[in-house]
Amino acid sequence: MSQDTHGPKTVTIIVNARPHTWGAKEITYEQVVALAYPGQQPNEQDTYTVRYSRGHDGHGTGSLTAGHDVRVKKEMVFDVYRTSRS
Numbered sequence: 001m002s003q004d005t006h007g008p009k010t011v012t013i014i015v016n017a018r019p020h021t022w023g024a025k026e027i028t029y030e031q032v033v034a035l036a037y038p039g040q041q042p043n044e045q046d047t048y049t050v051r052y053s054r055g056h057d058g059h060g061t062g063s064l065t066a067g068h069d070v071r072v073k074k075e076m077v078f079d080v081y082r083t084s085r086s
Contacts, residue, residue, distance in 0.1 A: 009023075010022065010023045011072060011073065011074040011075075011076075012074060012075060013027070013072055013074075013075070013076045013077075013078065014075065014076070014077045014078065015032060015035040015036050015078045015080065016036045016078070016079060016080055020035050022072055024072070025071060025072065026069040026070060026071050026072065027069060027070060027072050027078075028064075028067075028068070028069040029048075029050055029064045029065055029066050029067065029068055029069070030066070032050050032064060032078050032080060033048045033050065033080055035078075036048075036078070036080035036082075037080070037082065045084050045085050046082050046083065046084050046085075047082070047083045047085070048080055048081065048082055048083075049063065049080070049081040049083070050063060050064040050065075050078060050079070050080050051063050051064075051078070051079045051081075052064060052070060052076060052077060052078045052079070053076075053077045053079075054073065054075055054076045054077050055070060055071070055073055055076055056071055056073050064078075
């Protein structure tokens, strides 16, 4: 697999212990959740907590909430937890 030298730089990020290739400078809460739980449609019974580490200086660790994004960095780690209400 060759890398396009003219497009955005891709980096590997880790989501729930699985590596993913990411080509944008930022990633949204919704995109991280989609990577963590592919093919699962959000519903009103599930809530997601997104935490990250190994981020950029000053924002090395933190949490991501709906409607927000964070700048990605090579080997940045995201942990996504799903809570279901019954």
